[in-house]
Amino acid sequence: MGKASRRRRTTDDQGAPSRRQRTAAVPYVNRPFEGLPQETEWVAIREILPAATVAVRFAEGKAPEGVEGATVATVLPMAWPALHRADGTVLIGTQSGSSTGDPSRDLAAQLLAGAAVEPGSAVQHVPAATAETPRLQDLLDTSEPLEFVVHEGFDFWVEGQELDEEGQASLDRANESVVPTRRMSALPSAYWVRIGERTYIRLVLPDDEDTATDALARLHAAAESGLGEGTRLLGAFRACGLLVPVFEVPADSDPADHEEALGAFGTRYATALASKEALTAEERRARSGLLSRQVTLR
Template sequence: MGKAARKKGPKQDRVKKVREVFVGQPFEGLAGEPELIALREFVPSATVELPLKDTGGRKVVLGTVLPMAAAAFVRADGQAFVGLQVQTRSTDVSRDIGRSVRWALEAKEGDVLSVPDTITPGSEGERLQDLLDPKAELDVRMHTDFSWWLPEGTEAEGEVALSLERANGAIMPSERLGTGAYWVDAGEKAHLRWVRPEPEGKVLQALARLSAAGEIGLGDDSRYAGSFRAHGLLVPVWDLDPEAHAREWADPAKQLGERLDQALASLDDEPLNAAERRARDGLIGRQITIR
């Protein structure tokens, strides 16, 4: 018995679906890539004025966290802010932030963008790479609280006051020790988290070389803890003595950076030896990934 013929009904409208491709290294090509990753992932309170190609007469400040985790807002005095640590994201973080920057350039005083635009299909000219001077370094300003949310001499009210109180209460003391390198006092331990701009494989090999030579630490009362991946880059982490102030780790961190740079430079001429390869395998086993 043959198959029954299916009766064809009227054509139905179909919604064209756009397949979004996940961008694993959203800030690639920007000189400030390590700082953008650090401020998005683990720095509690910091700001940086964006080196925009065209401001239209308005400066835009990038901040770690804004009131109620907003994507952007314009203060009563006209200063525009864009937030990095938000609750929603698309497959391209650079595009999300770029759209918030464009909104901030055109918004009015008192306007708030609660969440970034993660729905509209992508188009050209929206990413941070399109809006910023790619060679400009970022001048990061660290803060001990979130009073920068408000114009000077202004007191918070309502939901902003509650959000300010919660945000201030969650801050862990932090200091910037160098490009992409941040000290944080987490209580029982202090840490150095260092976003490295080099390819992950190269960083691991250089760290392995230092580890095999007994030079991976920052001196006494420090220990290499492992690393995590964030937005396409590797972030090595060291445990530090919490009794020591951040300034006491500045020179050791600088010296470690010099050793790491030397190890990176040596990789082209000197492949890892057996001991260094074993050290690398051990380091690989202590990695996690943060998107």
């Protein structure tokens, strides 16, 4: 084979650009849910919540024929990317499916795929999104606040349906795997989590991760980064361009025990975030320590 034959083709047999050239790669988006109301909730449902849902509606002129809205969930049975129930309900799983570097575009592709299949069908594979695939910001009605619901288990999978003995046993097994998680009220997107014999509070901060890290460093250097006696800031996750600090709290404590302290932390954090002063040497050391304990999700 000659060199010319081995070169990558850029046109098809008719001289038009080849498929490889026509399909532009999806650009990486550091904060894929920026521009959607409740960005922190979108990050939480995709990255840190075990069982949660939110009902969404399509924007005017964007709804596929016969479908007005859908339910966005953490995961679906068999890790399906999407499901179109026999009753017409469309569901998608945020923690399954392909990833192109823009989760918003990936989820939009799942949403459209779920709406397109016949009712009573599951979508087991969604073709990778392209630069032409719309994003959630393009498809969804964002005029009203959304209600993100944290569930104790996956009963929402079968809402309104009767299960046989085998199906109920399968659902029970799935429910047993769910980490106990409860929403807290003192700050948005804060969650009490019990894992084994240890208890934590996870908080999705709404600010750019670098800015949020600086604010946490200021608090940590001042010994003000915890939630009171018996608690400590362990570190943070980086998720979809935002920071998710993780606090360890007494193992036998309940969410209500920490609401006041969490609200006070929010006030301290806002003050630290607003500071325009350069980080001191001690704050820089605190920042380095926080960075060493950060973990990137996905």
